[in-house]
Amino acid sequence: MPERKAAYLEHPARVAQRAGVAPSILAERTSTPGQIVRASSRFILEDLGEVLPGVGQEEFVGIVAHHLERGQHGEAQTLAEAAFRERSDSPPVRSVFAFCWLPTTPARSREILRETAENSTMSSAVRCVNIAASHLAEGATQAALDALQPLKELSDVAGRSAWLWDPLTLRSRPHVTYLAPAQWADLVESHFSS
Numbered sequence: 709m710p711e712r713k714a715a716y717l718e719h720p721a722r723v724a725q726r727a728g729v730a731p732s733i734l735a736e737r738t739s740t741p742g743q744i745v746r747a748s749s750r751f752i753l754e755d756l757g758e759v760l761p762g763v764g765q766e767e768f769v770g771i772v773a774h775h776l777e778r779g780q781h782g783e784a785q786t787l788a789e790a791a792f793r794e795r796s797d798s799p800p801v802r803s804v805f806a807f808c809w810l811p812t813t814p815a816r817s818r819e820i821l822r823e824t825a826e827n828s829t830m831s832s833a834v835r836c837v838n839i840a841a842s843h844l845a846e847g848a849t850q851a852a853l854d855a856l857q858p859l860k861e862l863s864d865v866a867g868r869s870a871w872l873w874d875p876l877t878l879r880s881r882p883h884v885t886y887l888a889p890a891q892w893a894d895l896v897e898s899h900f901s902s
Contacts, residue, residue: 856893
């Protein structure tokens, strides 16, 4: 697709003729060189399996986790945002972006997590915990507890541990912790249930 737009910039009449449409119709949908460069970059990155130039998906997740583990949230957010701008259609990138920004923009993160539920590489248990964490970040304890209810029915609850936001620090100085979703839910229920 990007190569067609580039060809149109060079030879609009020939492209219109080959496409079988009047040049005036193609002229209605103009593309700037910047749009073509962005589309070409996105096309090439997808073909290479890269999230950012020179950075594959696995490496990207590792770098973000490294920053979060060290409390370098700003760096993780910046990297996640850059990847999101390049590959907002990628479920793993969307999931990482939502996770990184959860303490700062919980409602937006929750929305993205719900939108990517069907295509995400994030387990349903981890997604459930992250949605609950987004409510805790807003101070909505009951909504967080309610969001954890589906966790009891999920088969991957006892799954492997994952990087999750520490539920006891979300409202003050958020940091990540390495827990299984079931452990995270137990901590929230024991600390926040009345």
